[in-house]
Amino acid sequence: MSEIKAVMAGTVLMIQVNQGEHISAGQEVVILESMKMAIPIESLESGEVTKIFVAVGDFVNEGDVLMIIK
Numbered sequence: 001m002s003e004i005k006a007v008m009a010g011t012v013l014m015i016q017v018n019q020g021e022h023i024s025a026g027q028e029v030v031i032l033e034s035m036k037m038a039i040p041i042e043s044l045e046s047g048e049v050t051k052i053f054v055a056v057g058d059f060v061n062e063g064d065v066l067m068i069i070k
Helices: none
Strands: 002-005 010-015 026-036 037-044 047-052 067-069
Touching: 026 067
Parallel strands: none
Antiparallel strands: 002 067, 010 026, 026 037, 047 067
């Protein structure tokens, strides 16, 4: 099980996966908007998205858990 965390503070612009979906290492899962830039967040490992903690439009801080991969 691994946590995908926000690498910086920003607003969730897009969630590119669904809960229950199988994903690959390196796949973009979330795009954050910070300082008018889009920052893609990638999964570091393959697995199933078991829980998504954020929604589009949510503000997150650096280190906040965005989702869990199992």
